[in-house]
Amino acid sequence: MARAATPRQIALELERRRREAAGVAVGQSYWQIARRRFLRHRLALIGAGVALALTATALLAPWIAPHPFTQIDLQRRWQQPALTGNLFGTDELGRDVLTRIMYAGRISLVVGYVTAVTISIIGSLVGALAGFYGGWVDSVLMRLVDILISVPTLPLYLILAALVPGGGVGRIVFVLSVFGWTTVARLVRGQILSLKSQDFVEAGRAMGASEGRIIFRHLIPNALAPVIVASTLVVGNAILIESALSYLGLGIQPPIPSWGNMLQRAQEYLLKASWLAIFPGLCIFITVLSFNFLGDGLRDALDPRLKT
Secondary structure (H helix, E strand, O other): OOOOOOHHHHHHHHHHHHHHHOOOOOOOOHHHHHHHHHHOOHHHHHHHHHHHHHHHHHHOHHHHOOOOOOOOOHHHOOOOOOOOOOOOOEOOOOOEHHHHHHHHHHHHHHHHHHHHHHHHHHHHHHHHHHHHHOHHHHHHHHHHHHHHHHOOHHHHHHHHHHHOOOOOHHHHHHHHHHHHOHHHHHHHHHHHHHHOOOHHHHHHHHOOOOHHHHHHHHHHHHOHHHHHHHHHHHHHHHHHHHHHHHHOOOOOOOOOOOHHHHHHHHHHHOOOOOHHHHHHHHHHHHHHHHHHHHHHHHHHHHOOOOOO
């Protein structure tokens, strides 16, 4: 005859089931738990899949594009989208719109990825220095962050884009990175403030580790979770801002194609050939949405305070 379970055994069994349902099994590392939670986030998986597909399409554009990038055929101007011909139609010079969107995606995605990496590096360094040293270093850096956050960024982007010479990717990345690192800096500072009093930091000091080694070897790697989430969201935001600047004529300049300057060119023919604006606009919308879904999923997976 089976013995009745004691209240303690029932409580332990309920706790085990709760942890199992949340993906917190015994022996799992933090990143294994995060991976399991991320794989259960359907929208994040869809966003990751779309982002990977767009990136692969942009990288493979020279090999999978249906037509040569420089091909001009004036006899095929204003061809409407068709399954048997030009899938996305042609423009005012007879160029294939699908081919131009593939090549434009390379520029827009490079701007997004490089800007995200640059902002993450700058923000992590500033936040780590402010959180680790505190005192006047923290006060000066955080007041600078407060000032930059309080200023409207779009007019500053427009001014910088007009003043900085050149018209390529480097200029846009510079313009977006000057004011975009503030959020990452505040996130990293908060993480460093909670980590620098931990035992492993005190152990590093006791063993004679330098301050630079403690910051770069121990503190910043343990503060990467919010940085990863923020950088994912930065990719979509950078693509959106680049498109806006290009649409206003201050971003990527022709003949280099980007989704933004394709929209800027399409406004002249909006009533005659609406597909010239529809397809680049859809690419921007789908890309930004997919990276936002991916960022939400990473936030839910990497934040241990959130329950599945």
